[in-house]
Amino acid sequence: MASSQPFNSFLSSSLLIMNSHSTSAAHHHQHRTSKLVTKCTATPSTVNTVSPPPPPRINFSTKYIPFNSSTNTPTTESYSLDEIVYRSRAGGLLDIQHDMKALKQFDGEYWKTLFDSRVGTTKWPYGSGVWSKKEWVLPEIDNDDIVSAFEGNSNLFWAERFGKKFLGMNDLWVKNCGISHTGSFKDLGMTVLVSQVNRLRKMNIPLVGVGCASTGDTSAALSAYCAAANIPSIVFLPANKISMAQLVQPIANGAFVLSIDTDFDGCMKLIREVTAELPIYLANSLNSLRLEGQKTAAIEILQQFDWNVPDWVIVPGGNLGNIYAFYKGFKMCQELGLVDRIPSLVCAQAANANPLYLYFKSGWKEYRPLKASTTFASAIQIGDPVSIDRAVYALKNSNGIVEEATEEELMDAMALADSTGMFICPHTGVALTALIKLRDSGIIGPTDKTVVVSTAHGLKFTQSKIDYHSREIKHMACQYANPTVQVKADFGSVVDVLKKYLSNTGLH
Secondary structure, three states, rough: OOOHHHHHHHHHHHHHHHHHHHHHHHHHHHHHHHHHHHHHHOOOOHHOOOOOOOOOOOOOEEEEEOOOOOOOOOOOOOOOOOOOOOOOOOOOOOEEEEEEEHHOOOOOHHHHHHHHHHHOOOOOOOOOOOOOHHHHHHOOOOHHHOOOOOOOOOOOEOOHHHHHHHHHHOOOOEEEOOOOOOOOOHHHHHHHHHHHHHHHHOOOOOOOEEEEEEEOOOHHHHHHHHHHHHOOOEEEOOOOOOOHHHHHHHHHHOOOOEEEOOOOHHHHHHHHEEEEEEOOEEOOOOOOHHHHOOOHHHHHHHHOOOOOOEEEEEEEEOOOOOHHHHHHHHHHHHHHOOOOOOOOEEEEEOOOOHHHHHHHOOOOOOOOOOOOOOOOOHHHHHOOOOHHHHHHHHHOOOOOEEEEOOOOHHHHHHHHHHOOOOOOOOOHHHHHHHHHHHHHHHOOOOOOOEEEEEEEHHHHHHHHHHHHHHOOOOOOOOOOOOOOOOOOHHHHHHHHHHHHHHHHHHHO
């Protein structure tokens, strides 16, 4: 763990940066915007040529309110998004409430046409999959304060071969949220949070930086977006519990990284204590700002289906903010007239970190946090999820289900998916395992339009794939392993090996 001397130096230098930030911000933004737009320029074939409707000439607004899953009665407690607050007065979670009355002044067709017209544009900031829905995310933020890498707009992949071969399905899709700036869906939320912090610092609110506890992907997103905005980032990581590819990202982006001898839940406890004492902004999903960006993935799925609603959406769950974000995105589209229903949601957990699954199996009668065991799906290795109440609310209001995956099940599912042309992360393996079980039980039918949310890029988890295909995982059969074949460097040996391979595969 880092000593106090470099941390004190970090705070001092951060204060100097903050004091000079307001005078250089305009120039910095102009330079950064130019770079980002140049990198994200779409080719002419991808630019949407639909004539956009005029932008709404009305002041939309948002505010924090207490999240209350037991009642929809109005509350008098609310906070401006420009206040630094993470919990309600009663200690509960907060939610961001939009002025739905104002948004409803425009019908569903207006919003669909507006959002569709922004796909592929390079006009700042609407080329982002998040900020193309700005009016539904952070409508009051100035475009000059937005920190974006044109995240979102991720591929909705038709998993034709996997669906037909292993599940008897022809309408299976994988939402590749991991094809993003830092390789995970966390970019969707972090662009919103860091943009708001950028706004607060320009307002001279004393924040020396942004901090998070992370199992890997959150820290990668935070450090990248903070680096783009010249905002210091502080990361608490559980020692020896994340992949090297995940660890190198915050280091490369200049974050102040503390490797702490505890698990994610221990890191989360520490960062909450630290942000309560020091002028460091909390970036974990306890902060509801991130969920506003993450909900746009749900809106994007509907958009990619030409505003048709899938029957099922399966989301891996750890800290459980994302399942609520998807619910919120779908529900907002229903309430504003873009669609007439929402899909049933499935939250998929690793069996080694499954408090929500156990709660669901008890009929929502008994919730117990637990000590998460090691899982290859390291980003969801969380035993005491912050957003448990949010997740339960989402599932109860979407006719939802919770499933689990053992380590062998998730690794086998990952191998099967990869064998059909995908290259998924272990967390997507958890979601695919949930799908396999729900197909086997008949809950999901062969013609049901189903979306599996892939939360991170498989390249972040290559070691787990290497270990599987090398059959080096203890107590695991690795039945779908595809190991390399050692052969002598002569023509005869190579031909013999190839003939045997072609004979076994029926290709010769």
